[in-house]
Amino acid sequence: MFAIISIWSIVIVLGLVVVHWFACPVGDKRDLSFGGLVRFKVHVLTMFFLGQKLSLVGKLKKLVYMVTLLCFLILFLTGFVPRLICGVPLSGYTLMIHATFAPVFAVCAMIAIVGYAQQCRFTREELDWVVRLTTCKWKGLLCNSALGGKLTFWLGAILILPVALSMISSMYPIFGTHGQEILFELHRYCALVLVLVAICHVYLVMRAKFKVD
Amino acid sequence: MEPRANILIGLAVVVMLVGSAKAATAGKGIGDGNDGNRSEPVHVITLYDDLGNELKPGEEFPRPVSMKNTCGKCHNYATISGGWHFNSCRVKPEEKDGRIGEPWVLRDSGTRTMIPISNRGWEGAFRPSQINLSSWQWLKLFGTHYPGGNYGEIQVDPDSETADPEAIIRQPISGLYEINCLVCHSADGRQDQGSPDGAAMQVARQNYRWVATVGAGLGTVKGTASAVDEFSMPIEPDQAALKIVEKIKTTYDSGKFDTENKVFFDIVRQPSAQRCYFCHSTQTQIRKIEQVQIESESEKKIEEHEVELTEELDWVSDEDVHLASGLTCTDCHRNGDDHMITRGDIEHEEGSMGAISTLSCRGCHLGDETADAEAAQKGGRLGAPHPKHPGIPTIHFEELSCTACHSGPMPTKEPTIMRTARIHKLGLHGKHAINLPLPHVMSPVFVRGQDHKIAPHKMFWPAFWGIRNEEEFTPMLPEDVAFLAEEPLQLTIQSEDRINDWRPLTTEQIKQTLLAIQADLPQPEGEDVAVPLAVYVAGGKIYQLSEGNPATENTEAEFELVAAEHEAIKPYSWPIAHNVRPATQSLGVGGECGDCHSTDSPFFFGQVAMDTPVAEQGEEGWAQQTETRNMVSFQDIDETYIGWFNWSFVFRPMMKETVLLCCAVIAAVLLLYSLRALRCLAKAVSDECQS
């Protein structure tokens, strides 16, 4: 069941991202030529570099952000791949990798959240967006806003708590067998939502970056 | 009495007779089944002898009591003899073998032999027929700890080519060893299995016919069947059976018989644990360790040496928690008329609305979700507490049996050495008491069992001389080995030398014995047929001669002894469930992951000695060639992986604290910004109001 829900939800979210990318292009026109695609890929790659314009703190923040994403990717692969692709529960060396990267992820995520919280706080612009939404002024509403990036940032920050605490609390002699089962389910379903949120977040952040560049 | 009352009584009698006839036709004796009354039926009964005649204790040569004829009057003996205790001799491929259990062990210290035997097709055990062990020989070896029936009732056929000649001559004298119902069902403290005046001594004398009479204390028996000269007996078996009571004389205790020659047996449906214990006891051996200070130029260190094994003091050791809390063996190990006693959690018994399926650890304590009856679903039978297992990840319930954490002696770096009643013949008192240290049964050894769960097992390493046919190993009977290799095995010499309880066996002795056996092996006909090889198996290794055949071409000096491990040579192990320790002594209790997940935990890294008699004599005495194996090697788990995995637990506390701290900071940030957002919202609302 979990495998089916996971596969479908990830496919749907990725599909929505693609649709959104084409429906709301960042530039004026979409360059689908070979050269255009290569340029696009190089552009995406450069986003992961520590820009020279960044201050030391900025560089550190970006570095931590990148490591967080990397850890998250590893946790995603080790957490989901055994169940989704091989149909087996997380165990053996994969479990060890998962549990090893979990605290690294937690530390990096904490630093990233502290570092970017101020930047991601909601401002008047987001209030305007809500006002536009409620007053039916919808033109370009879904294309030009930083709200998505911020919203997914905070959602992610919230979701990390049940994801991490569910597993950590199960390691203390507090919850019995039934509690353990619930915590395990909580962990993986929250992790799934976190994955979906993270996909959206990364997409929206990259979009915003494209726009700036 | 009024005529109407007479008619009614008459009708009632007819109904009862029809009822009992019906029960009998349904395969039940009139004493079988249950009429709903929970009180124990009183057994003041007439006794019958083995010829089916009513027993008259006052006769000059009274015959011994026959349980088959006495109890069989009201109970269906045939049905009972199909039960677990009595059915192993006739296990056919289509009948169920049941899960692996304690074997019988054919032991012989002279030939250094320890062969696990069972007719149930259990992996690692040999069927009696595989080693040419007749039912007669079987009884002689194992009859002391035995409820009768089974091999005891196999009537030898003198016309059969495979019949044991000794049995043909001796069985008419000794008689059959019928099921002795009183071994389990007698509540009389006089029921005597182990003393010199008890049942076991009759077995030792081959007085099989008399076992039940003496065991129940109905009388005394003078005479020894094994010492009766067969030439003094009639040739016809029937005549011999009639005459023998004159040579082996039974004198009944007249005080036990009432005026109608009836006897009161204190019979219970549910035998007490005392009755089970005679065959199902275990004894822990304690290792006495001596610390030796070793000083060399470079270092000073203290080494520990095991000096001897001694029995644990019985008065300081505790009972199984279930018994301590008032239960008895038969509360869980129950049976119907068929005597197929439930064996615990592994075989899931299909039962009426879950009443049988819940007779297991899991069923009693947690209930059986698949049962029809609500009570069985809920569990808690007989007041079994519902365990919460706080902090135990659920994977443990898939990988481990309940017994892994709860049963047996606490795991130690080296498993404890145990003795069991049946293997080591515990419980024989007085002049026929014996002290058998071998085989060294180790426990608990954590092994992945037939149900693919890891469970504590008892284990020992078989040792035997045998014949190897390609990848198949067949043990030889010790007497056959002794016959061929008396000299190399030094069987005529009374040696006091012992190494770890074994008579030491040198590689040279092995070589010479193998040469003697090999020379006696028949030569295969045809070129493509593999040559059978003489082998010795001990400590998980096979010893055999290098290529060639002494019976034909090579000379003795050309052979070398080759020792190697082999897939088919494994230790024999069987799961244990008792004693169940108190919950506070379970593994992992209180979140102690380190009980198992530490770099040197006995659960994974306990050292299992590959016990062997093979030793060499050096200047400082005998040195045993014992190797050890990590316990994890019996668990189908990659040793490197579990090493790393357990090592990661060193950092577990740090990992938990780090993640908790991070979560606290993230939560603080979330709280801070949500408060700020609230402040903005409040400000915006009040600004709006003011304007």
Ligand code: HEM
């Ligand atoms: C601090 C963070 C984390 C810790 C301590 C942690 C720890 C664990 C542990 C110990 C398990 C195995 C549970 C068991 O089998 O009983 C597990 C399972 C799982 N984890 Fe995590 N994890 C963390 C973060 C994540 C994240 C961020 C994701 C997703 C990207 C994730 C996805 C999963 C999934 C899907 C499973 C279930 C695998 C299955 O179905 O067998 N975890 N986690």
